[in-house]
Amino acid sequence: MHETMRDRLRSLPVFADVGTAHVQDHDVPDNPLPLVGDWILAAGATGQQEPHAMSLCTVDAAGLPSSRVLIVKDIDDESLFFATPSDSRKGRDIAANPQVAAHFHWPVAGRQIRITGTAADHGRAASEADFAERGRGSRLAAHLHRPGPLPGRKAALTEYERLDALYPDEVPCPPTWTLYAITPTEVEFWEASVDRVHHRLVYRRDAAHGGWRHELLWP
Numbered sequence: 015m016h017e018t019m020r021d022r023l024r025s026l027p028v029f030a031d032v033g034t035a036h037v038q039d040h041d042v043p044d045n046p047l048p049l050v051g052d053w054i055l056a057a058g059a060t061g062q063q064e065p066h067a068m069s070l071c072t073v074d075a076a077g078l079p080s081s082r083v084l085i086v087k088d089i090d091d092e093s094l095f096f097a098t099p100s101d102s103r104k105g106r107d108i109a110a111n112p113q114v115a116a117h118f119h120w121p122v123a124g125r126q127i128r129i130t131g132t133a134a135d136h137g138r139a140a141s142e143a144d145f146a147e148r149g150r151g152s153r154l155a156a157h158l159h160r161p162g163p164l165p166g167r168k169a170a171l172t173e174y175e176r177l178d179a180l181y182p183d184e185v186p187c188p189p190t191w192t193l194y195a196i197t198p199t200e201v202e203f204w205e206a207s208v209d210r211v212h213h214r215l216v217y218r219r220d221a222a223h224g225g226w227r228h229e230l231l232w233p
């Protein structure tokens with residue numbers, strides 16, 4: 015019998031080999047942000063590639079959502095940071111509507127984190143410091159970003175070579191290169207369990223109390 019796409023998708027294993035260690039009550043910190051960093055590093059230790067890659071969902075002025083993957087460059091007690099051009103689609107969306115959602119999924123660890131919050135430009139000095147720490151290839155490539163269609167891949171390669179010759183030493187930071195801070199209002203930690211009784215721990219920022227409140231959620 016011909017195997018349909020439906021059959022093939024439904025036969026793929028899910029949560030076949032997830033971890034059995036879960037966040038325990040005594041591990042639950044007051045602030046979720048350091049725990050996000052801990053989970054990224056723990057996912058890396060399981061062999062997960064790019065454990066600091068997250069999807070970021072933005073919404074444009076008309077309410078149309080879009081998402082893409084980004085690298086997290088830093089996490090402090092208030093925010094997660096990523097860098098991108100301010101005139102990119104996501105940059106224009108954030109200028110129109112700072113509400114964002116971010117998401118990590120680490121299949122090997124059987125974990126995900128969902129974040130909602132607001133994104134804001136973290137300032138010129140921080141953006142330039144981020145740019146200065148990038149490798150030469152990615153600093154040059156940042157200058158390739160521009161709106162509108164690319165006539166062909168050759169045009170991008172030729173432009174890259176022109177930039178390489180133009181900037182033999184220092185590569186200047188493009189004025190649009192921006193380090194953004196995502197300040198979460200909600201962070202949910204989710205862990206798969208082989209018995210399907212998954213673990214969910216949600217933190218919500220509590221403005222009145224000036225900190226975070228957390229609770230468990232039904233699977």
Ligand SMILES: Cc1cc2nc3c(=O)[nH]c(=O)nc-3n(C[C@H](O)[C@H](O)[C@H](O)COP(=O)(O)O)c2cc1C
Pocket residue numbers: 064067080081082083084085086096097098099102103104105
């Ligand atoms: C693993 C991975 C990491 C990425 N990291 C970044 C990043 O840190 N910054 C960035 O601007 N784009 C990054 N990208 C490319 C983005 O996903 C996206 O294609 C690009 O930023 C254009 O997005 P936009 O048109 O929605 O603004 C990454 C893609 C992948 C797959």
